Structures are given as structure tokens and as C-alpha cells.
Amino acid sequence: MSSATGIGVPLRRKEDKRFLTGRGNYVADMKLAGMVQAVFVRSPHAHALIKGIDTASVMGMDGVVAVLTGEDLATDGVGGIPCGWGITGKGGVAMKEPPHPAMAQGKVRHAGEAVAMVMAETLEQAREAAEALVVDYDPLPAAVGVLDAMHSSAPQLFDDVPGNLCYDWDVGNERATDAAFAKAAHISSISLVNNRLIPNAMEPRAAIGEFNPGTGDYTLWTTSQNPHVIKLLMGNFVLNIPQHKLRVVAPDVGGGFGVKSFHYPEETLVTWASSKIRRPVKWVCERSEGFLSDAHARDHVTTAELALDEDGKFLGLRVKTVANMGAYLSTFGPNIPSNLYGLLLAGVYTTPVIYCEVKAVFTNTLPVDAYRGAGRPEATFVLERLVDIAATEMGIAKDEIRRRNIIPKEAYPYQTPVIMEYDSGDPAGCLDKALEAADWAGFADRKAASAAEGKLRGIGLCTYIEACGLAPSRIAGRLGARAGLYESAAIRVHPTGDISVFTGSHTHGQGHETTFAQIVSEQLGVPVDKIDIVHGDTAKVQFGMGTYASRSLAVGGVALAKAGDKIIAKGKKIAAHMLEASESDIEFGGGEFRVAGTDRAKSFAEIALAAYVPHDYPLEVMEPGLEEQAFYDPVNFTFPGGAHIAEVEIDPETGVVDLVAYTAVDDVGTVINPLVVDGQIHGGIAQGVGQALFENCVYDDESGQLLSGSFMDYCMPRADDLPRMTVATHITACAHNALGVKGCGEVGTIGSPATVMNAVVDALAHLGVTHVDMPASPNRIWRIIHNAQSAMAAE
């Protein structure tokens, strides 16, 4: 380690001081001179024609400045909200991509869709007017459930999208898979629902648009994970604002989990409205409004089959999934249940042939898009539940069946039958370490102890892999990405040797201000308190691709290391000149440029000073200054993975599932800061446990009304729902990036739903239970136990 604050040091996070002392700067905190407050009038209907909106009647109300509707958008030629991925289905058929106006035009397609925007001097005045605004609706029957929506008799959301089918996509080799099933000794199957979730960041969304009539410049402040991409999408495709006239700032953001990486209608609307009324326009989403306007997540219905030989070796896998897209395509929506799902179905196993088919369907519900894990928890859930079922049916221990099928460490790089090539990993090593840490062997005693207390104890295991570090642009482009997926970094060394780092990534809880500084500290030998990370402002930072899909470190961090290499290379040239040595004799280490084998050296700060005060400097061959920029486009995805083990205790009288132990051994590649990694894994597991045991987005099947529309009914996991977790790492370095890093943001959420549900099913196995859908709520578990007991009694 070349710095006391470098890679691997468990530093406390630099940014926490400002957060913990209430000095963060969030969009909702901001006040601009002359600012008006916007409130959106949202549809109470899931599906309805808009007959008319009586804007004139509220224009005279106290404080009202303007009321705008979808018709105004059309009049102004404002474009629809674009989708960032174009999926090509079977037979080369492009996905259906119906227009997505920022406010409804003629028809609403989900409860909560914005139909009008009311702006007033104060928030209360805007609310009064929004409440008074009369919208004349003609309600239509709604297509709510994803299977119902596919029915020939289902209401159709868009005239030119028959059967509400967005795409019918597949991956893998159907014929080879059929052949594998034909010669199987055993076939295990499963039908499951991956429950729909409502992601909830601590900070609700907010946006302020400001148009400067003097310069023609626009600024959008927004709670985004992705300010540069919002700038490109909104400026270029929606509002037709030249890129040099638009600035997007995402200041402190209180959590994102993917859901703040999309371009939302409200961002377009405040920006557009500010130019119409020539005043800054602010909107702050309320919590209950967030339930009706943030993208939702998951929502699959799946059947899957696994073919095995007589020894329990996997011969083939067949998966059929129907995925809910919601009413419109959100920025990454169509990519989640296709590329981020089907391409992960090999898991950590040597399954030679796989075929996966995904139908994506429009419904009268909120758009569905990426949420922590995005597609990979769904893939892991299918595969790991199915593996457990196969193990039980074939009488093979659950760790043993995995061991028989796991890709051996020596087999990497490993080409799967579904496009991905895994570069590195040691799933068997993770498994062994997890079994040991969780005392897998001692479970029978713990089960007996629970039984003595009248409790049903179960243990669950999952070995998983995920793909993150999105993404090699060339591959992503082939898969349908409409943007590049590199990242950028710039290092500005000031004349004093202090450093400002400009990254295209964005931190909203991940701790980049600390971890990215550690990377620079390691490389340049400068302590982290002399390094600031600048991000989130397109006026300060070069173009970047933002933070989601655990890409910040694996792409942005590596870009940063590349910029650091350039700083060192230039520093060596300056040092060679000053030390009158040949450039090839200069070594850099410990914060010093030294002539190899001598004590002649210049400190990093001396070199920085020389670069800006070039009295003794190679001006003939080099420009002054010490500032370098790098763009990095990875050659492959990164593939974190691991083994998770959960133990649950079920109260058979009430159906309450108590998660009593959780062990996670993850391969996240090189660890920059172990505290931050532990925190990411803890949080990720909590979110996965949330899906497994608590969270459930429920719509009324008929009306399309959201029934789980607040925290009174949408059950978030709480600290006391979780046991003390045992987390550890088992590292294999990423083979294709300079830092050896893979990513840790999503692993917890990817491994945990399957792990917990495998434990729940294990606890109920004696009742003949083979599968339980999520969440394992008390009512659901009691019903399963009750029905099984009634059936046994009847026999």
C-alpha cells in the first residue's frame, strides 16, 4: 500500500459529517429567487379517456401562475420521454415503443399519471388549485395483472400494440435444450411469481427547472443518479435544447437504488415550464405521490424446468417468463427482464444448454424498471429455487447438488450458453467458506432446539453470480443499448498538490467521496483529505454515464485509475527534466518521483508546483499544468458472486417467519474500503429480505388502483426484522480491469431473496411444500400450513 489512506483501508466516510450534521444540500432544500411551486394533478383512474380539462376555472385562484396540460406539450412540440434500450425480439422483431408523453394526451394509462401541472406562488396555493381543477374522464376497463393483460379480450392500452405485447424475446438454443430434456433422467419444474416491488429511497424525488431568458441557458436540479444522461436524453430527445445551453445538477441525493437513474416526466416538465413562465419551477414529490409516480420493480410470472442426469448434473434449463412493463417504457425498462435476466440464467453452473423466452407486456400500472439487482435477483430466484427443488426430488443434499454443478475455478474464463463470458470467480470457494461460517453441519441440532420450542426451523442456501459494471459499449450496443456505457474521470492537480477529481459517476449513498479518493490516494500517494471528489454537475464534470448497475467502481473507478496513470506519466517527464535524468530512470512511489537507485527525488507537490510555475520545466516538449482526463470502456462485464445462507424460524400458529441468521460470503473483487463494502452488503441483503418477507406492491385486479399506496400498507423491512449478519469476502480479482474490482452494490439484493425463500421452503418441507411465493407474509405462511394440515387430517 502506498498510502495510509489508500486501497483496502477501512476509512470512515468523509461525506458523513455533512449528512449527519444536517448540512447536506438536497434539491428540496433549494430556494431560487422568483421560484414558483408546481403540483401535479394525477389521474385517479388506471385507464380513461380525458374528455376535457377546465384550466381556465382555476387560473383566477389565489397565487396561481400557470396551468399546463398534455395539450400544451403537443402545441410546443415537446417530444415523448425516450427509452434508452431497444430490444429486438424473436425473428428480429423490434419491441413496440408507443409514445410516452410527459403528461397524458387524450388518455391516461395508469393511476397516478400526470394530467396537468399547476404552478403557484406557494405550495399551498398550488395544491388548492390542483384540487379544484376539474378533469373530465371517461373511465375504461383496465388491464392490470400481467397474464390478464395478454388475454385476447383484455383492454388494449395502445391501438397499435395488439395483445399489449411489447416484445417476445428469447436467448439460448431452443433445439439443443429440447434435446437435452429428451435425454434427461429427471426433470424438475417450478411456477412462480416474482412479486412486484415499490422501491423507496429515503429522499423522495424533486426537481427545479430554471430558464435564463438573458442567456437562453437552462438548468435542471434533480434527484438523479445520472445527470449527464438526463441532460442528453432530455435536451436532445425531448426539449430540443442544445447541449451547451443545458446544465443538469444532481446535488446530494438521498438514495437511488436504480429508481433515480431514469429520465422522469417531471424533470422535463419543470424545465419546459420554467421557459414558458420565465421563472424557476420547483416540484418536490410527496411520499404518497412517489408510490404513484416512481417506477416499480420486478413483477414476473415464470415457469421453468431443469433437466438432470441420474447423478444430478444439470443438462439443460428452460425458462418462460412474462414480465410487466407497466403502462410506458421507462429508460431501462425493456432491458431488465431480457438482457439482465436471461443472460444470467447459467448462474454459477455448467449447465450446457439454456433456452429462455420472455414476453414483455404493457399493463395499466406504473412503468417497471431497474431496482437494485435489476433482473439478476429474478434470474437467481428462478434458478436457485429450481436447484433446491431438484435436490429434494433427487435426494441429493442441497450443497452437494451445487458442488456437482459449479463451474470449477480453473475453468475461468468460462463461456456460458447465454452470451456471457465469466472472467473470474471461485463459487466453490465461496460455498465452502459460507457453509463453514454458517455452521451448516450443525443445523440439525438447531432445528431440534427450535422444534422443542414449537418452531419450524429451515435453512436455505444460494450460490449466485451477477453481471455488473455496465458495460462494454460494443456488446451493450449489440444487445440494444442506445448509449455508450463507458465512464469518465479527470484529475486536476492544483499548484499546491491538492487534488480535485471529476467523475461521471454519481454518489447517493455509496460513499464515492471516500472510496474514489482512496483510489487516487493509493495511486498518487496523497492523503484523502487533500482529495475532493466532484460529481453530479454537468457544468463542472465532463460527460459521464452515471451510477447504477454497480458500475461506479468497476467502470468509473477504473477510468479514474487511468487518469492517475496519465498524471504519473506526465509527472515523470517533469521530474526527469528537473532531476536531469532520463525519463525511463524515474520511478514513482510513496508520493515521490525518484531517480531509480538514488536519493534524488521530487515530491508530488514539488512536481505540481513546477507544472504551474514552469520556471524549470520542459516547455519545449510539454504544456504546463497537471490535469488529465480519461474515458474507460470496459472489455467485459464484471461478475461478482457468492454464497449466501439463511436460517428462519417459523411460528406454525401464526405463520410468522423470523429470520434468525444470515451469512454472506461474496466475491466482489478488490475491496477499496471494507467498511463501505460491508455496508453495501448489509443494505443489499436488507432489501432482498424485504422482497422475500415483507414488501409487496398490490393493485386491485379490476380497477387498477394501488392498494399498497403508503407505508401503512407497503411493508418496508425494519432494523429489528434483521438478524446480526455474518458477512465475509472471498476475493478473486477481476481479470480485465486495472483495479481487479467487480462491484458490491447489488450482490446482497441478488442473493438474498432466493436464500431466504429456500430456508422458508425447507422449514415447511415436511408438509410437502415445494415452493412459496414472496413475500412469505404471516397470512400466506399460515394459509399454507393450515391447508397442509387440513389435507393431512383428511387423509
Place this chain on the structure above:
Amino acid sequence: MKDFVYHRPSSLDEATGLLAGAEDAKLLAGGMTLLPTMKQRLAMPSDIIDISGLSGLSGITVTADSVEIGAATKHAAVASSAEVQAVIPALAKLAGGIGDPQVRNRGTMGGSVANSDPAADYPAAVLGLGATIVTDRRSIDADSFFTGLFETALEEDEIITKIVFPIPEAAAYVKFPSPASRYALVGVFVAKTKGGLRVAVTGAGPCAFRATDFETALAKEFSPTALAGVTVPADGLNADIHADAEYRAHLVGVTARRAVAEIANGGAA
């Protein structure tokens, strides 16, 4: 929130007068129920009469055979009262299980009981102990107080001043919290009182009610096994996305047995 006129009366009489005089006045105690409904514009009172500071409306007095609790007494005060813990520990425990620390330090007994939320905890204790609700004009028996969903025997402008709980021989409250809100999905209060055995259920129906079949069974034999096979009918019980009616009916039995066991084991007096 809509504009309203805020009043802070200095006497009960003044409060009653204000209530009668205003167009659509609401009493404000802890505000834990009223304020969220006002923010959501479900309630839009013209006048708010804040009784949280009225002297004489809060405080706990223990006599030889009863505990009197002022209507504006906070949940946290009941939970932490050594006197309540000594004579009706089940009541202190119930109060300590309401909401979270913020809610317990604002919310009041009077507000909770007047509101008659089907999932609130206090109504189970009021009914289970056979308490008396004392208002600015009369005393009301617990048995005739809770009349329906968010409905009570209170008149429009009637103010609860205190609630008098007879000290039982033994009592226990077992709550099965709703996973999301942590209000009572089902809560059962069992008490051996001078007037006989009482079993009160909250969370399961439109308002708190007595499970008379349970009372009869327990009067014969006070043990969890005495409740084997005794049920409340699922018909008419609450059903929502967290619990269907049959499950709620089942939980009434489970929680009742657990409360009885707690008393039988001397876990609570």
C-alpha cells in the same frame, strides 16, 4: 393542509364553548391521527382546539381500586408510570407497544379512544378492563362506548376528560402487529376483573368487541386449553391485503390463548 383557526383554550369550559361556536371544529390532542389526515386533506376543519395543554386533562391517579388517566396523558407516560406498572402492568405494556417513540411521546389516550380506529390498541384495554370513559358531561361504560368503525358514543362536541380503569385481579394484552403499520392486526386483552372474566378484541372487527364465547369458556376453566376449539366467526371480520378474515379469526384464538398463558404463568398481573 387547509387554513384553519388555531385555539388554545385555558379551561375545559372554554374548549366546549369553542367547539359549539365554530363551524367545523376539531379537538387536537397529540395530533398523531388528526394532523396526517389534515395533511392529506381528508380532514379540513375550520378551527382547531388544542386541548393538549389543558391542566387537569393529563396525569395518572391510582386509588385503591382504580387507575384514572387523564385524556391528554401521553402513551409514553402510561408506559413508563411505575404506578401503572405496579397495578395494571398489562396496560403499561400495551401503551409501550403503540407505534414508535415519537408517536408515544405525542399521542394521547383520549385521542386514541375517541378515534376508535379498528386497529388501535387502547380500545382493547378500555373494553377488556371494563373502564369508564368520563367526559365533560357524563360517564360512559366501555361496553356501550365503541359503536363502529371510527364511531363512538361521543356526541359531536363531547370531550373525554379521563378514563377510569378498575384494577383487575390479573390481565394480559397480546398484540399481533400488522407487518407494515405495526398497528394491531389483532390484539386481545384478557382480564380477570371483579365483574368477571373479560376478553376484548381489537384489530379484527370494525371496532373493539368482546369475545363472549371465550369469556364463557375461560370462566369455566382459566387455561389456554379451555379455549381449544373456541373461535370467533370469520364472518364480518376485517379483511385486507395483510390478513383475510379467516386468518384474523384464527389469530384471535392464538393471541387469546397466549394472553391467558401469560396470566396463568404469572407473566402479567
